[in-house]
Amino acid sequence: MLTLLHTRSRQVIVAGLACALSLSACAPARDQTDQVAQADPASAKQQAPKTAQPPSPATAQPEYAITTSKTMPEQAPLDLGLSDADYWDDPFKTRLELENQLLDDEASVLVIGAPKLASFQQRETLPLVVLRVGQQDAMARLPFRRTALVVAVELTTNTTYANLAVIEDIVEPPVYDGPPLEGMSGEAWLIDLRKQLELPWARGDLLVSVIMRDTMTHRVRVGLRKGGYEDPAVAEYLAQADGEPKPAQIWPAPLAKDDGRGLPTYREHADSPAIPAQAGISLAVPRVVPRSQHMRAVVRGSFRLPSLARHRAPADADHTVTVPITLVLTGSDIAAPFVFPLVVPSYDAVKPDGGSEVTGYFSVDLQQLGNLDAIDQTYFIYAFSGEVVTGPAPMALVTR
Structure with missing residues (x-):
């Protein structure tokens, strides 16, 4: 499947030209190394310093920052106005209308959308649409293609999948490091979650989000189902199997x-x-x-x-x-x-x-x-x- 990118800058009043970028095979998350249990030096008693000098970085105790859970919204702050079928047939159907309104409002947003239900027997892909609008300078210095991750939690098994949102087989341009850019800009991406995350193509319920450094989007919920006729005996069997x-x-x-x-x-x-x-x-x-x-x-x-x-x-x-x-x-x-x-x-x-x-x-x-x-x-x-x-x-x- 192709990942699509097209941008439009408000500073230059011309329609942006869409371009298609082919993807290489999804790279797996970094290999886990064999863990070797070792003693924890933080629990050992520290010797008193012989002088009044402050401890060096090699001996100083780490300063811990506490982070607690927060509830991430599951409803998009912006309704993309797409039906489930649109995500496969016309994923950027509403893009220009929404983007023009956001540019006029000078809004900075990162919005995602996905079908509520997908049939793993009738579909080959699981599309995620990403719409990003913001200050052109900020977007150029934090490019989506270099920094974005996509994360999906499968709720039946409580399994988390994560990878880069975009993996390209082209030489990426360097990150912009020039003088400040004026104006607003917008971009849209189409990501195949099945490919990027190597998802098991079977029944499940997913919570999907996009991360860019210290920013995380709202979460969208996607149900993977067989599609077609649903046998109640099969549903009962699967519910029992889930609890074994x-x-x-x-x-x-x-x-x-x-x-x-x-x-x-x-x-x-x-x-x-x-x-x-x-x-x-x-x-x-x-x-x-x-x-x-x-x-x-x-x-x-x-x-x-x-x-x-x-x-x-x-x-x-x-x-x-x-x-x-x-x-x-x-x-x-x-x-x-x-x-x-x-x-x-x-x-x-x-x-x-x-x-x-x-x-x-x-x-x-x-x-x-x-x-x-x-x-x-x-x-x-x-x-x-x-x-x-x-x-x-x-x-x-x-x-x-």
């Missing part, structure tokens, strides 16, 4: 004795954020991390989340249920995401049929899970689990 236990191994695996003093740990730590009062995820992220040979990037979290019956633990396990929490990182300079699908235990009592709200903690070293130490840049960290999202939590890597 499918135990998942805790990942990354904790130490043999998880007492909260090693990494990773799923016990409360002195630096752990408080468990949210309502359904959500809280993150404690070091605001600045000095790059070094032995760099640590320890992220601590707590959660209060609904559990799924399929994620109940075996009777002989020391925990009762596991909860998928996926950390998605995008960089300020290299946007290609790191995706860390954590499988976190809870020790709370749960109902046999699922539906319980459970709590817990996690602490992981992101540098152990994937080598972040490429360049000096700021990572924006998001946490996804079902309908809950937390972020962005910024974490800057800096050369001392």
Whole structure:
């Protein structure tokens, strides 16, 4: 499928010419490295300094910034006015009318839209329309093709998929770094979610959003269905199958004795954020991390989340249920995401049929899970689990 890009600048009063850009195969998220449990230096007692000088970056304790969950709207702030069929047949049907109004209003928006229902037996693609309007200078310095991620959470299994929104087989022009540009500009993109995210082409319910650095759009809900005749016996069978236990191994695996003093740990730590009062995820992220040979990037979290019956633990396990929490990182300079699908235990009592709200903690070293130490840049960290999202939590890597 082709990704379409066309722009129109209000500064130059001519109609923009649409151009089609072919895509290369969707690149998978960066490989996870084998995790090796190590002792957590943050829990060790620090020796008192021999002088009154402030600690150096190599010995200073990290300053943690706390980020809590927020409810992301599921309804677009702007109705694209498209039917489900339009997304395949005429996805830019309303683009010029909407864009002209936004340009006249000098509005800066990033809007997405997708069909409410898609038949995986009758369709080959899952289109997402993106409309972006804003100050031409800001858009040139933050190009969509370089910085945008698309994220989809499949709710039946609580699985998160994330990748670059656009992957092109052309040499990209450099990011604009010239004098300020005047006026407004608009652009539109058509993204095939199935291809970009390598989605399983089967029944499911998706919550989809677009991320650009520290900005996340509203979320659109898409139902993937067989289409055509719906057999009630099949619906009953599938509902029962969804509730059958499918135990998942805790990942990354904790130490043999998880007492909260090693990494990773799923016990409360002195630096752990408080468990949210309502359904959500809280993150404690070091605001600045000095790059070094032995760099640590320890992220601590707590959660209060609904559990799924399929994620109940075996009777002989020391925990009762596991909860998928996926950390998605995008960089300020290299946007290609790191995706860390954590499988976190809870020790709370749960109902046999699922539906319980459970709590817990996690602490992981992101540098152990994937080598972040490429360049000096700021990572924006998001946490996804079902309908809950937390972020962005910024974490800057800096050369001392």
